[in-house]
Each structure stands twice: as C-alpha cells, then as structure tokens.
Amino acid sequence: MxxxxxxxxxxxxxxxxxxxxxxxxxxxxxxxxxxxxxxxxRSAAAGGARRWLRDSSWPTAAAATPREDGDDDGPAMAVPGAVEDPEAVVDDVHMSIRNSTARRNLGYLSCGTGNPIDDCWRCDPDWHKNRQRLADCGIGFGRNAIGGRDGKIYVVTDPSDDDAVNPRKGTLRYAVIQDEPLWIIFKRDMVITLKQELIMNSFKTIDGRGANVHIANGACITIQYVSNVIIHGLHIHDCKPTGNAMVRSSPSHYGWRTIADGDAVSIFGASHIWVDHCSLANCADGLIDAIMGSTAITVSNNYFTHHNEVMLLGHSDSYVKDKAMQVTIAFNHFGEGLIQRMPRCRHGYFHVVNNDYTHWEMYAIGGSAEPTINSQGNRYLAPTNPFAKEVTKRVETAQTVWKSWNWRSEGDLLLNGAYFTPSGAGASASYSRASSLGAKSSSMVGSITSDAGALSCRKGAAC
Structure with missing residues (x-):
C-alpha cells in the first residue's frame, strides 16, 4: 500500500x-x-458509540521499557502492532459474525456455518488452488497476519529433522527459516518429530490442509521476535523440552538455545500471529503461550484437549510491556481433559468470543495483573465438582484489588451451575444498558465450533 x-x-x-x-x-x-x-x-463498525474500556488500565498502546533485571517500571514506549482502540476490533469481529450468520439463515451458502473465518474459504471446492486466500479471512486482533500470502508455495516432502543448523531442502525447518515470504504446504501425510525448536522467520504460513500432519513427540514451534505468521491445520501434541543446542533461525544466523519449556506454540516478542484450526494436546508446558510484548494475535477454531495449563498470555505480573497485549480467542473448543488457563491473562485486552468450554477441572479464564476480559457469546459447561463451578479466577489477588478490573460476560450461556464473576465497568448495570451491540447468541456455539481442530480436507471438494 x-x-x-x-x-x-x-x-x-x-x-x-x-x-x-x-x-x-x-x-x-x-x-x-x-x-x-x-x-x-478495515474500518470500525460502531463509530465509537461505546467505550467501556476507558475506565480500565489500558495504556493506549504504551508500555514500559523492561530493565535487564526484569522489573519493568521504566518510561513508556509504543508496542508495534497494538491498536489504540481495541473495542473497534471487537465491533469488527461481531460484524463479521453477524454477516456470516445472516447469510447462513438466508441459505446463501450451502456449507455456511455462521463462522466467518470458515465461510470465507471452506465453500470453495478449489480451495487447494487458492490456498493463499486464507490469509484474507482472519478476524480480530490478528486479522492483519498475512503470513506467506505474497510469497511462493513451498512443498514439504521430507519429514526428517536431522540437523537444526543445516536443515535439508524439502524439510519443514528449511522452509520456515527462509527470509522471503513462503506459503508452506505438505506433499503427503507425515509425522514430524523435531529435535530442536522450530524457530520461524517472518512472513510464513504453515498450511496443513490436504494432508494429515502431526508435529509430535519432540520440540515444537517457536515464534520469536518476528511478525506475520499463520499456523493452520496441524496436529501439535506431546511436545517436550529441548535445547542446549545450536539452532538456525535464518539463512544467515544460528545460535545457542537454552532449554525450551515444551510449548506447542510459543509466541515471544512477536506480533501479527494467527493460529487457526489446529488440534493441540498433552505438551510439557503450555499449548499456546504468548509473552514478552507479543500482541496482535488471533487464536481461532482450535481444539484443545488433555492438558493442564492450556494458554498463558503474559510473561509475568511485573512485565508491564505486556499491557499492550491484545488477543482474540474465537470459535475454539476447549474439550476433554483440560484443567485450567483457557486462558490465564496477566496484562492487556482479551476478547473471548463464541468458544465452547465443555471441560475444566479448576477454572476456565484466569487473570492476575489487571487484564481486561471481554467474554461474549461463549458456552460454559461447568464440571460436576461443586467447588469448580466458577468460570473465572483472579489468581492470588484480593477482591479489594480485582474489583476494579474490567471483566464482563455478555450473552454467555452458563450451564450446570457455571457462573462468571464480573468486575469493574463490566459489572456495571449502566454499561449493559449503554451497550450498542449484542454478542451473537451462544445457542449457535455448537454449530460455529463443530469443526474446531485440524480439518480433513481433500482436493477437489469443499473442505
């Protein structure tokens, strides 16, 4: 432009x-x-009619410069990728959902689900010829993550990962470290067991559609100090800590990596990231963690299962650069075997919209450092445990402190005794009356999230 x-x-x-x-x-x-x-x-939909966020701790995209000792109370600085008015992005998400559900109700799309991401590309039987169209289907804070849209198609033919410093052509590692934009696809079904972290370069899409691709039983994906990455259609599971090894991150650079945590997807100081339609389970640490000033992220259409600490968003309570973190969590299914952190947020703004929470053992959504939580149109099914009915948890924080945090529930379906504890402006009756948009009915969550996780797409048919 x-x-x-x-x-x-x-x-x-x-x-x-x-x-x-x-x-x-x-x-x-x-x-x-x-x-x-x-x-x-994209222009904002609501024209600034409501601004419930104005009473929160949002620093208008400013944060503090971290000191080397990790205590971050330095002078304010802008964080690239953060938007000044996150409510405008929320409005944009709801406009997309309304448009898709209206088309579905009118029968315009034979495969329409009311899920605006899927309805953007899945009805096309020639999706495999128009793969890069997916980059224009994002919503929320990560909507401008274009990945490798403007680059060439790269086909992974070799599932091996024998050398993290000098990867062979044809491997996934060789593709993701390149400097130019690439849209990475797979020639056939494969299981890739990574010996070390897969450190991605900017402007890359990993697109698993058309093949059954598992990244499993070894290291997994690291998105560190880069931008514009799309991860789509992968099974990522049983990730393990690796490290104390040399790993290449670009054609011109490799360096020593200490022990990694074992996250499925680790986002570190990165922006414009979109993780969509992946199936994630059973890793050593988190399934998706975003820390150290990461922002402009969308996590959508994923299927999370069999894990304890599912999603951590924020490095530490003292790392205030994460006040500029903005994440959209949409259309995901949080399924069997999950315990907590769906997500746990420290600082920033988090739009949790039209997700299906069918399992948790401790809590679903947590926070610890005055995050803003905007929960809209989700379905929360509480466990049978009478002491785990609450959706929300303020972690190690007194009520006198968290009562001013802006947490709200709008249009959520709370089942089996589930309850959401609002606070701040989100608990205000005057705010509810002033709201200019209603969340899409949570009664549609089942159909919107029915295909969460990696899809079984085959060439020549709608996905």
Missing amino acids: TEAAACRTAGRAGLAAAALLLVLVVVAAGPSGRVLHGLRH
Whole structure:
C-alpha cells in the first residue's frame, strides 16, 4: 500500500485512523525493511458509540521499557502492532459474525456455518488452488497476519529433522527459516518429530490442509521476535523440552538455545500471529503461550484437549510491556481433559468470543495483573465438582484489588451451575444498558465450533 493510498483510505475514518494505519504499515515491514502490499485495513463498525474500556488500565498502546533485571517500571514506549482502540476490533469481529450468520439463515451458502473465518474459504471446492486466500479471512486482533500470502508455495516432502543448523531442502525447518515470504504446504501425510525448536522467520504460513500432519513427540514451534505468521491445520501434541543446542533461525544466523519449556506454540516478542484450526494436546508446558510484548494475535477454531495449563498470555505480573497485549480467542473448543488457563491473562485486552468450554477441572479464564476480559457469546459447561463451578479466577489477588478490573460476560450461556464473576465497568448495570451491540447468541456455539481442530480436507471438494 502506498503512502498516498493509505492516506486516502484513512481519510474516511479521520486523522486517528490514519495514524493507526501508518503504524500497521510500518509493522508490516519485515527485518529487511520491505513493506507488504495489500495490508488490509478495515474500518470500525460502531463509530465509537461505546467505550467501556476507558475506565480500565489500558495504556493506549504504551508500555514500559523492561530493565535487564526484569522489573519493568521504566518510561513508556509504543508496542508495534497494538491498536489504540481495541473495542473497534471487537465491533469488527461481531460484524463479521453477524454477516456470516445472516447469510447462513438466508441459505446463501450451502456449507455456511455462521463462522466467518470458515465461510470465507471452506465453500470453495478449489480451495487447494487458492490456498493463499486464507490469509484474507482472519478476524480480530490478528486479522492483519498475512503470513506467506505474497510469497511462493513451498512443498514439504521430507519429514526428517536431522540437523537444526543445516536443515535439508524439502524439510519443514528449511522452509520456515527462509527470509522471503513462503506459503508452506505438505506433499503427503507425515509425522514430524523435531529435535530442536522450530524457530520461524517472518512472513510464513504453515498450511496443513490436504494432508494429515502431526508435529509430535519432540520440540515444537517457536515464534520469536518476528511478525506475520499463520499456523493452520496441524496436529501439535506431546511436545517436550529441548535445547542446549545450536539452532538456525535464518539463512544467515544460528545460535545457542537454552532449554525450551515444551510449548506447542510459543509466541515471544512477536506480533501479527494467527493460529487457526489446529488440534493441540498433552505438551510439557503450555499449548499456546504468548509473552514478552507479543500482541496482535488471533487464536481461532482450535481444539484443545488433555492438558493442564492450556494458554498463558503474559510473561509475568511485573512485565508491564505486556499491557499492550491484545488477543482474540474465537470459535475454539476447549474439550476433554483440560484443567485450567483457557486462558490465564496477566496484562492487556482479551476478547473471548463464541468458544465452547465443555471441560475444566479448576477454572476456565484466569487473570492476575489487571487484564481486561471481554467474554461474549461463549458456552460454559461447568464440571460436576461443586467447588469448580466458577468460570473465572483472579489468581492470588484480593477482591479489594480485582474489583476494579474490567471483566464482563455478555450473552454467555452458563450451564450446570457455571457462573462468571464480573468486575469493574463490566459489572456495571449502566454499561449493559449503554451497550450498542449484542454478542451473537451462544445457542449457535455448537454449530460455529463443530469443526474446531485440524480439518480433513481433500482436493477437489469443499473442505
């Protein structure tokens, strides 16, 4: 997008939107400084009618510079990728959901589910010829993650991972470290057991559609200090700690890696990330963890099972750079064998919308450092344990402190005694009356999330 075009687009939304677009275009520049053409810009739906967030701790995309000792109370600085008004992104998500459900009700799409991401591409029987269209189907805070949309198709033919410093051509590791944008697909079904972390470079999509691809029984995916990554259609499970080894992160750089935690997907100081339609289970640490100033993330259509601490969003309570973290969690199924952290949030803004929570043993959504939680249109089915009915948990925090945190539940379906404890502006009756949009009915969650997880897509048919 040229600067003139950006200004013309932003002119429709005013000077504030123009400044925001400029930030996003700068962020889209990769390590080499190139700017991707076609970075999407979407106008806000609600025109700023409601601003419940204004009473929260949101620092208008500013955060503190971390000190080397980890105590982060330094001067404020902007975090690339964070938007100044997260409520506008929330409105955009709901507009997408409303449009998809309206088309479904009218019968416009024979395969329509009301899930706006899926309805964007799954009805096309030639999806395998138009794979990169997926990059234009994102919603929420990670909606501008274009991955390898503007690059070549790369086909993984070799499931081995024999050398983390000098990977062979044809392997997944060789593909993800390249400097240029790539859309990575798989020639056949395969199980990839990684000897060391798969350290990704910017502008990459790993697209498992059309093959049954498992990353399992070894190291898993690390997205560190990069941007514009899409992970789609993978089974990621049984990830283990690895490290104390040399690992390559680009054609020109490799370095010593200490012991990794064993996350399925580890997002570290990264932005514009989208994890969609993956099946994740049973890893040594988290299934998806995002820390150290990461932001502009969407986690959607995934199936989470058999794990304790599912999703950690934020490095530590003292790491205030994570105040600029913004994450959309949409259309996921949190299934059997889960215990807690779906997610646990420290700082930032988290939109949890139209997910199906059918299992937890301790709690579903937790927080510990004044995060803003916006829960809309989810289905929460509490366990039989009478002491685990509460959806929410403020971790090691007195009520006198958390009562001002902005946590709200709107349109959620609470079953088997489940209850959500709101706080701050989210508990205000005056806020409820002033709300200008209603969450999509939680009664539709079953159909919206029915295909969560990796899909069984085959060429020549709608996925």
